[in-house]
Amino acid sequence: MTSYFDGIAPVTYEGPDSTSDLAYRHYDPDEVVMGKRMEDHLRFAVAWWHSFAWPGGDPFGGQTFQRPWFGDTMEHARAKADAAFDLFAILGQPFFCFHDFDIRPEGASFAESASNLDAITDYIGQKMETSKTKLLWGTANLFTHRRFMSGAATNPDPDVFAYAAATVKSCMDATMKLGGQNYVLWGGREGYETLLNTDLTREAEQAGAFLSKVVDYKHKTGFKGTILIEPKPQEPSKHQYDYDTATVYGFLKRFGLEKEVKLNLEQGHAILAGHSFEHELAMAASLGILGSIDMNRNDYQSGWDTDQFPDSPREVALAYYEVLKAGGFTTGGTNFDAKLRRQSLDPVDLVAAHVGGMDVCARGLKAAAAMLSDGVLETHRAARYAGWDTPDAKKMLKEQSLAEIHDLVVAADLRPEPKSGRQEILENVVSRYI
Incomplete structure (x- = not known):
């Protein structure tokens, strides 16, 4: 184990009466709920980006975290992977998720970035051989670099479209190499700031063509996982094309892809769209496109995506009620797309945040299962x-x-x-x- 998490023992289930900050009170992976182990219901995943790549900044302040793996070299990338798998072992985590940008340094060219990705996935693959933790899904970061300031698939520059397509291809390859069970497309910059310079029809056609190429590549390579879109309203673009479940379904229907693609839905994004999480989940289930979830919460006094760890058993119970009613996860799972607060600086904070989130989800799952089994609401x-x-x-x-x-x-x-x-x-x- 690397020095970063030294002194932190693996977290175990101690029951509701435990007074430890680093013990599961409600999450017992082997507890059977509705005929299935709790771990197999929830399918927890750690988000590589927030847990290991995020520096602790916000719109009004810069980096607060000092991590030994922060840097732009392959040595730093390997150190980050070492720390990640140490955390997975401490938590007993069954899955993780990543963007390409999270796990490898940016190269001076596309070819160098792709080579870095190939090398680090080889390294991660070696670590997975001795770990229980698998890859829930991979995705491409098509929003951070300034080249994507006007979108990726919807960009007015065909060279950016091509760069984005090549990036997704390489990320799908990396996901398949690591045995990923899904591939996610997150259109964080697919939207517009003003109609004065935007051709809505052209951009929709580009987005449809891009997604069709992704689906075609899935079938040509024999990838058995699920292609997922993650709706994201308002932030960062003022008008987001993948605003919510209903909007994305309309897009899929328009391009004949509603049988090929499902959704990865997030609590925080549902709130930004003016919905509840359970609404988005119920709508996706009704339309046959519920795939996976990102579990977090927003600060209800803030108008932006704060990505906090879940702390409301009631909200979580209503969400899992819809998941269970829809038949539960198949390839999907519960990814903690959540980050520490800027003042939570220590290694123990990162462990405790996941422990608390997992316990809240476990409480919510058990409440949802009981409601569904008793049939009161139905x-x-x-x-x-x-x-x-x-x-x-x-x-x-x-x-x-x-x-x-x-x-x-x-x-x-x-x-x-x-x-x-x-x-x-x-x-x-x-x-x-x-």
Whole structure:
């Protein structure tokens, strides 16, 4: 183990009465929930970028973290990988996720950057041979470098489009080499600042062509994983093309890709879109495109993506309720796209943040499973829509014309009265499980 985490023992489950800052109170990986081990339900992953690459800055202040692996050489990249796998071992983490930019230094040319990526994935692959931790998904950073200031796939410069496409190809190769179970496309710069210089139709066609090429490459290489898009509203662009679940689904339908691509949904992004996390998950499940999640939270007093570790069992329970109701994860999982606060400087802070987040998720999962098993919410839901299960209602919906329905209302002298939705009662039901 490297010196960075020296003195921190592997975290174990000690139960709800534990007083240790570094013990699991609720996350027992072997506990069986709805017929499946908790670890297999949650499929936790550490985000390489926030945990090992983020320097601790914010819009009004620079770097606060001093990590021994910060630097732009392959030696630093290997040291970062060493620290990452030490943390995975301490947490008992089953998965990790990465951007290419997180794990390798930027080269002077595309070829040098690609060579660095190939070399560091060889190194990571060697470490994976003696670790339980696998790759949940890889992705390409197509937003940090100034070349992507006007987007990647939607860029007005075809050379940038080409550079982005080549980058994704190399990152897909790296993901496959490491046995990744998904590949994510995050369009952080795919949007516009002003319509005065933007051709919406052209940029949509470019984005559709780009994604189609990604899907084609998946099939040509035999990649068995899932292609995921991560919706991201408002930040950094004022108008984001992949705003939310419904927007992305419309895009997929437009280009005939709705059967090829699913979504990686994030709590913080749902809030920025004006939604709840459970709304985005339920919508994705309804549309058949729920794939994976990024688990974090935003500060509700801030209007930007603060990426904090989750701390609300109620919010998490409602999210996992939708995941479980949809059948649970297949290739997807729970990635902690969350970062420490700028004042949390020490190695123990990074461990404790994940421990707390995993415990909150475990509590939420168990509450969600209990609600689903007991069927209380679904019983109320079924009763509310019971009228639509009658033969007359089904006939009206599928067979009768507007004029026929009009005549039915007149003949029967229908006088419907409103019925309670029981919202407060159902909110109280949820509270009983948390």
